Amino acid sequence: MKPERMGCGYISILVQLYCCGVSMNPIDTLVRARWVIPVEPTGVVLERHSIAVEDGAIRDVFPTEEDPSRYEARAVVDLPTHAVIPGLINTHTHAPMGLFRGLADDLPMMEWLQNHIWPAEARWVGAEFVRDGTALGVAEMLRGGTTCFNDMYFFLDEAARVAEEAGIRACIGLIVRDLPSAWARSADEYFAKGLKLHEDLRGSSLITTAFAPHAPYTVSDAQLERVRRLADDLDIPIHMHVNETADEVAQAEAATGLRPLARLERLALLTPRLLAVHMTQLQAEEIETLAATGVHVLHCPESNLKLASGFCPVEALMGAGVNVALGTDGAASNNDLDMLGEMRTAALLEKGISGSATALPAPMALRMATLNGAKALGLEDRIGSLQRDKSADFAAIDLSAVSNQPVYDPISQIVYAATRDQVTDVWVEGKRVLHDRCLTTLDEAAILQRAARWRDRIT
Amino acid sequence: MKPERMGCGYISILVQLYCCGVSMNPIDTLVRARWVIPVEPTGVVLERHSIAVEDGAIRDVFPTEEDPSRYEARAVVDLPTHAVIPGLINTHTHAPMGLFRGLADDLPMMEWLQNHIWPAEARWVGAEFVRDGTALGVAEMLRGGTTCFNDMYFFLDEAARVAEEAGIRACIGLIVRDLPSAWARSADEYFAKGLKLHEDLRGSSLITTAFAPHAPYTVSDAQLERVRRLADDLDIPIHMHVNETADEVAQAEAATGLRPLARLERLALLTPRLLAVHMTQLQAEEIETLAATGVHVLHCPESNLKLASGFCPVEALMGAGVNVALGTDGAASNNDLDMLGEMRTAALLEKGISGSATALPAPMALRMATLNGAKALGLEDRIGSLQRDKSADFAAIDLSAVSNQPVYDPISQIVYAATRDQVTDVWVEGKRVLHDRCLTTLDEAAILQRAARWRDRIT
Numbered sequence: 001m002k003p004e005r006m007g008c009g010y011i012s013i014l015v016q017l018y019c020c021g022v023s024m025n026p027i028d029t030l031v032r033a034r035w036v037i038p039v040e041p042t043g044v045v046l047e048r049h050s051i052a053v054e055d056g057a058i059r060d061v062f063p064t065e066e067d068p069s070r071y072e073a074r075a076v077v078d079l080p081t082h083a084v085i086p087g088l089i090n091t092h093t094h095a096p097m098g099l100f101r102g103l104a105d106d107l108p109m110m111e112w113l114q115n116h117i118w119p120a121e122a123r124w125v126g127a128e129f130v131r132d133g134t135a136l137g138v139a140e141m142l143r144g145g146t147t148c149f150n151d152m153y154f155f156l157d158e159a160a161r162v163a164e165e166a167g168i169r170a171c172i173g174l175i176v177r178d179l180p181s182a183w184a185r186s187a188d189e190y191f192a193k194g195l196k197l198h199e200d201l202r203g204s205s206l207i208t209t210a211f212a213p214h215a216p217y218t219v220s221d222a223q224l225e226r227v228r229r230l231a232d233d234l235d236i237p238i239h240m241h242v243n244e245t246a247d248e249v250a251q252a253e254a255a256t257g258l259r260p261l262a263r264l265e266r267l268a269l270l271t272p273r274l275l276a277v278h279m280t281q282l283q284a285e286e287i288e289t290l291a292a293t294g295v296h297v298l299h300c301p302e303s304n305l306k307l308a309s310g311f312c313p314v315e316a317l318m319g320a321g322v323n324v325a326l327g328t329d330g331a332a333s334n335n336d337l338d339m340l341g342e343m344r345t346a347a348l349l350e351k352g353i354s355g356s357a358t359a360l361p362a363p364m365a366l367r368m369a370t371l372n373g374a375k376a377l378g379l380e381d382r383i384g385s386l387q388r389d390k391s392a393d394f395a396a397i398d399l400s401a402v403s404n405q406p407v408y409d410p411i412s413q414i415v416y417a418a419t420r421d422q423v424t425d426v427w428v429e430g431k432r433v434l435h436d437r438c439l440t441t442l443d444e445a446a447i448l449q450r451a452a453r454w455r456d457r458i459t
Numbered sequence: 460m461k462p463e464r465m466g467c468g469y470i471s472i473l474v475q476l477y478c479c480g481v482s483m484n485p486i487d488t489l490v491r492a493r494w495v496i497p498v499e500p501t502g503v504v505l506e507r508h509s510i511a512v513e514d515g516a517i518r519d520v521f522p523t524e525e526d527p528s529r530y531e532a533r534a535v536v537d538l539p540t541h542a543v544i545p546g547l548i549n550t551h552t553h554a555p556m557g558l559f560r561g562l563a564d565d566l567p568m569m570e571w572l573q574n575h576i577w578p579a580e581a582r583w584v585g586a587e588f589v590r591d592g593t594a595l596g597v598a599e600m601l602r603g604g605t606t607c608f609n610d611m612y613f614f615l616d617e618a619a620r621v622a623e624e625a626g627i628r629a630c631i632g633l634i635v636r637d638l639p640s641a642w643a644r645s646a647d648e649y650f651a652k653g654l655k656l657h658e659d660l661r662g663s664s665l666i667t668t669a670f671a672p673h674a675p676y677t678v679s680d681a682q683l684e685r686v687r688r689l690a691d692d693l694d695i696p697i698h699m700h701v702n703e704t705a706d707e708v709a710q711a712e713a714a715t716g717l718r719p720l721a722r723l724e725r726l727a728l729l730t731p732r733l734l735a736v737h738m739t740q741l742q743a744e745e746i747e748t749l750a751a752t753g754v755h756v757l758h759c760p761e762s763n764l765k766l767a768s769g770f771c772p773v774e775a776l777m778g779a780g781v782n783v784a785l786g787t788d789g790a791a792s793n794n795d796l797d798m799l800g801e802m803r804t805a806a807l808l809e810k811g812i813s814g815s816a817t818a819l820p821a822p823m824a825l826r827m828a829t830l831n832g833a834k835a836l837g838l839e840d841r842i843g844s845l846q847r848d849k850s851a852d853f854a855a856i857d858l859s860a861v862s863n864q865p866v867y868d869p870i871s872q873i874v875y876a877a878t879r880d881q882v883t884d885v886w887v888e889g890k891r892v893l894h895d896r897c898l899t900t901l902d903e904a905a906i907l908q909r910a911a912r913w914r915d916r917i918t
Contacts, residue, residue, distance in 0.1 A: 098864075101863075101865065101867075101872075101876065102866070103867050105820070105821055105875065106810075106816065106821060107816055108817065109816060136861060140862045143860075143861065143862070144862070305808060305810055305811040306807055306810060306816065308810040308811060308814050308815050308816040311811065331876070334875070335871065335875040336875070336876045341800075345804070345807070348764035348765055348804070349808075351766075352763070352764040352808075354767070355767050356567070357567045357571070357766050358565055358566065359767070361564070402595060402906060402910075403602070403796070403797065403879065404560075405560070405906075405907055405911070406558060406910045406911055406913055406914030406917075407561070407914065408562050408914060408917075412561035412564045413561055417561065419879060420862065420878060421881070444861065448861065448864055451861075451864035451865045455865030458867075459867060
């Protein structure tokens with residue numbers, strides 16, 4: 001028996017002793033919901049269930065009618081018209097780019113990047129930009145039920161600090177690319193700063209890291225090999241844009257004779273550590289390779305549509321056994337960080353492009369946005385579903401609006417008809433970070449003021 | 460000079476006289492907005508403008524700083540963080556079907572219809588169902604900024620009454636099909652009841668009618684010819700599902716040797732009266748025919764995606780000169796009546812399927828959801844844009860949320876990042892039917908209760 005198992009057994013025995021000794025177990029919070037959707041197993045809806053939270057973890061999920069005999073809670077929260085779901089996990093974003101939201105729309109991707117986004121980044125990105133942009137993004141994500149995000153940007157230390165203070169879970173990408181930036185002048189400096197942050201974050205229960213080599217076309221073989229070795233040493237994921245557009249794949253083939261995935265395979269990067277974002281250009285044998293090597297795919301349907309990048313073949317990937325999770329991408333190409341909307345777009349789009357109305361049903365879309373994301377980030381033992389001993393990261397969605405009536409199936413309502421504004425309450429590690437639509441850890445007025453100031457500066 | 464022109468000139472002279480005679484013109488309502496987006500011309504944003512409303516019509520749109528010297532309003536409404544747009548026009552829905560929202564998802568279209576929707580309709584649809592379902596749909600639409608909808612269902616008299624009482628503009632489809640229903644036992648009865656309603660609605664400024672032959676595959680040539688003759692006599696549009704799926708087109712070809720549009724052309728139905736819904740199956744020469752004959756296309760992207768029906772070629776249609784407007788379809792296949800979300804889906808999807816990120820830019824998506832809809836319904840002289848003498852049908856969207864910051868471009872925010880819940884106020888014919896997110900003409904609690912009762916009965 002492993003020590004971890006012993007630990008669990010030990011806790012279980014303690015709980016049992018406790019139950020025998022007293023009739024009421026003291027807990028921190030009792031959330032009584034109309035519906036609890038645990039995500040594991042897929043599609044299950046528990047009507048009139050409660051969640052008991054103690055020390056930041058889920059201690060129990062049980063029928064509310066059993067309530068009186070079980071727990072004595074320091075705080076009881078009634079959610080009579082709400083569905084409680086695991087906190088949404090946004091597996092790909094560039095949170096600070098929210099400050100460029102709507103700056104340049106309806107443009108081809110390379111024109112958008114080269115003539116608008118990259119010049120704006122060169123001019124404006126710095127510690128203050130990342131601090132203010134991350135706070136804006138975190139505020140938006142918490143309000144929309146997202147409790148964890150996987151970020152890739154510059155000035156990582158600022159992003160990590162904002163996330164930690166806001167009480168949101170984050171995986172901060174240790175960015176690596178060949179070109180210098182305001183954050184790092186050389187590959188060595190990218191690595192040094194990334195490793196320093198990783199070191200500084202030891203001990204944080206909320207913030208983890210991943211290496212984030214930007215894309216195959218912006219990072220050399222030498223640096224990718226270094227990423228692979230260090231990711232193995234530190235046991236962290238590798239978060240990378242791969243096969244976002246047909247052009248990028250064609251250019252790689254023209255320059256090297258290899259498609260990007262073949263190059264990554266040669267560099268031994270196709271492993272369960274790799275989180276490959278976008279993946280709109282995939283051949284059948286590449287899908288088999290991804291399945292065989294355990295690579296995770298991070299699907300960003302709205303960004304792919306808006307930039308006309310192509311379609312990620314989600315059904316084919318899932319059918320082959322690939323874990324596919326969901327992300328919004330940055331708000332400069334989405335233009336929001338709304339995971340509820342992203343689920344809907346993912347579910348609708350997959351039916352359209354596969355030609356089958358049974359493709360990506362609502363319960364699977366919800367799983368992609370929660371448990372599949374947790375798996376990709378290596379956090380499936382802590383988050384992604386509402387199960388005993390997982391972290392108390394969850395969101396309540398009020399389904400009482402006219403636009404959600406009648407409720408035959410709460411999962412259908414959430415995926416196909418709810419909006420982010422129906423999220424009323426959010427907990428991360430048992431802390432109520434959104435309380436009846438008010439952020440409790442962030443100064444929203446100040447965030448809005450700073451966003452307006454950035455607009456005035458940038459325009 | 461035509462009499463209409465004389466009329467306009469006469470009013471213009473009167474207004475000028477009035478301005479000279481007194482310094483302050485009395486009006487009903489003055490709406491002072493951060494942004495006014497008139498839609499005509501496309502893409503224009505008027506910052507800090509006001510709208511003067513008198514006798515249900517827009518009397519003026521002007522810079523707010525000129526305010527003090529112009530109008531004396533009985534009511535002044537300040538919208539300091541809002542964009543005011545023309546009321547959204549939902550050009551294709553089956554409002555009462557909201558009572559089936561989420562009853563059966565993720566199914567192929569014919570299975571969904573034959574095994575779920577049609578049996579449920581046979582069992583439940585009647586006057587009470589249509590009354591309650593229409594009220595639910597109207598409440599949802601008004602809350603989301605929709606001020607006009609083009610409906611096709613049964614028990615039209617109930618739908619018309621609910622819409623009139625709620626103060627929403629509606630075009631009620633006079634449904635015709637070969638099969639009997641709870642509404643009518645024969646083609647003759649469909650026509651008789653439809654014509655009676657048309658007659659009864661004379662004098663209503665809010666409610667108009669269209670003939671609504673369900674689809675080419677459910678209505679015989681004889682009845683389609685009757686529709687054409689009567690529509691000409693009454694001078695009203697013809698609202699019809701056409702080429703929704705590939706199967707339907709293949710079956711028509713197999714049965715008659717003609718594609719549905721060829722049959723409709725033979726029946727002389729391809730005219731500017733025809734509002735052809737869905738149109739996911741179109742050959743290049745059919746697009747030319749549509750353009751040459753002035754047929755309007757009503758695009759329902761979310762329903763087409765959800766049922767995997769195919770893609771309406773919006774860019775190709777618009778490029779050929781066809782007027783394309785937007786609809787949600789019913790909430791049983793969408794699953795909401797959210798025109799803001801539909802605009803976003805339309806704009807994103809068109810980029811994806813056309814492969815061009817410049818396709819269907821945000822200002823054009825907004826035009827599709829407003830002025831193009833007005834044109835399709837033959838109401839472009841009354842609604843669809845914020846112009847002097849048009850009806851005061853408009854909606855205010857609060858863009859102050861974190862998820863909309865910073866605001867570089869309000870049209871981008873509305874199309875790509877706003878949700879229906881940001882709509883705070885709606886006017887129809889100058890009447891404030893949504894007041895700070897509260898419906899003023901509908902009893903929302905009663906609507907919710909009745910929807911819950913239908914769910915209990917149906918499940």
